[in-house]
Amino acid sequence: MGRLRCTLQYDGTLFNGFQIQPGQRTVQGELEKVLAKMHKGRSVRIVASGRTDSGVHAKGQVIHFDSFQRIPGEKWKQALNAQLPSDIYINHVESVSDDFHARFNVVEKEYHYYVLNQTQPDIFKRNYVYHFPYKLDIEKMKEACRYLEGTHDFTTFSSAKATVKGTKVRTIYQASVWNNGSEIEFIFRGSGFLYNMVRILVSVLLDVGQGKRNPEDIPDLLEKRDRRLVGKTIDPQGLYMWKVKYNDVEKNT
Amino acid sequence: MGRLRCTLQYDGTLFNGFQIQPGQRTVQGELEKVLAKMHKGRSVRIVASGRTDSGVHAKGQVIHFDSFQRIPGEKWKQALNAQLPSDIYINHVESVSDDFHARFNVVEKEYHYYVLNQTQPDIFKRNYVYHFPYKLDIEKMKEACRYLEGTHDFTTFSSAKATVKGTKVRTIYQASVWNNGSEIEFIFRGSGFLYNMVRILVSVLLDVGQGKRNPEDIPDLLEKRDRRLVGKTIDPQGLYMWKVKYNDVEKNT
Known part of the structure; x- marks a missing residue:
């Protein structure tokens, strides 16, 4: 397992906010759906720097998640963007050490x-x-x-x-x-x-x-x-x- | 009855094109709905310079319609904008002679x-x-x-x-x-x-x-x-x- 840090943007218009909620279209929900597909159906939990509400946008949200996939950052970016809906875009993905935390380490x-x-x-x-x-x-x-x-x-x-x-x-x-x-x-x-x-x-x-x-x-x-x-x-x-x-x-x- | 010429813009994203169609959200449908409200429920047919397809936008579409309401152009603009959805905006309304035709008179x-x-x-x-x-x-x-x-x-x-x-x-x-x-x-x-x-x-x-x-x-x-x-x-x-x-x-x- 390795930890990945991912910077992304999204258009908040058609999302019911960032945080996953049953039956709602959320940014976290869309991200985790794609990550599950890339991990043989196993659920991959993401952690964000913070939530955003319905209608709020992001140009540089940051998340982290752990993966057993060994893929270079640029390939992660391509693979995620190919599967994500057109109102989310991954700017950058990179490997980070296991003690990186997208919320706790914010300065x-x-x-x-x-x-x-x-x-x-x-x-x-x-x-x-x-x-x-x-x-x-x-x-x-x-x-x-x-x-x-x-x-x-x-x-x-x-x-x-x-x-x-x-x-x-x-x-x-x-x-x-x-x-x-x-x-x-x-x-x-x-x-x-x-x-x-x-x-x-x-x-x-x-x-x-x-x-x-x-x-x-x-x-x-x-x-x-x-x-x-x-x-x-x-x-x-x-x-x-x-x-x-x-x-x-x-x-x- | 008097004829009015109206210049408008719309964001085509959420419309199923300009032309009215049963059960679909169209620009003509939204305009005629508001015009009916302003004419005691009587239907008011609009004529446009031309149609636009689903997803196509307008910055200066022109329509005409006939009305028994005697309202100055600026008031028409306000009244229509107050009632129309946020993806249609009336730029200008003015009285024109009865021989003006939004489609046939285009040069x-x-x-x-x-x-x-x-x-x-x-x-x-x-x-x-x-x-x-x-x-x-x-x-x-x-x-x-x-x-x-x-x-x-x-x-x-x-x-x-x-x-x-x-x-x-x-x-x-x-x-x-x-x-x-x-x-x-x-x-x-x-x-x-x-x-x-x-x-x-x-x-x-x-x-x-x-x-x-x-x-x-x-x-x-x-x-x-x-x-x-x-x-x-x-x-x-x-x-x-x-x-x-x-x-x-x-x-x-």
């Missing part, structure tokens, strides 16, 4: 969120960006981002349904926003993210951009640790799990 | 076809461009385009299943191709197009780009008027009905 995650800020929707991008037709003050949003960077308790900005036990303190290395015409890109890099955290952060940043809140309100919101103080979780289709970093960064392509 | 149609020419597919564009992984000689394709422009009998380049009676002579004002890195755009403007004609033309142009045919073969293929001489009709997802022109061009936005 940094990066998420992107895309907003189309114009009156008219773009129907061809409806599953890939969030359409927001109201005027936004990008500079105010940039100011607010600066208050999010650093180490904070993000209870206010995580789903009240979160089942994670333990601390809700996370370190955000980068929270940024910029626009190219009507296209707005948010980038978040951090040690880890709580459930729905990025989608709640973007929602609050759009409130700031609209003038419903001030950038200076952020420290107070963090301080109060109360999910009820902020608005709804924004729609999933603008969100992309962009990159997952491990200690051996240079190998993670 | 020019423009289609675009998009190809992604790189080894790796882009899963996020799989329904919006055609992925072609083999090397192409764009200059050769440009040469071939020059032979297509002008007035020719396009029997060789139209579906053998075409039911259209009469001449298969059409005038192509523009047949062009250019690339921006791996993205290739084909533009065809003409007096009219036969069934599947653009998709067959692109297929032959890709053969030329691959070196399977020479640009100079085009006149001979046109001359022979035989559909069996050329390859398969290319996939629909790269095709967009881009623009339809009428005599009063300046009004058609």
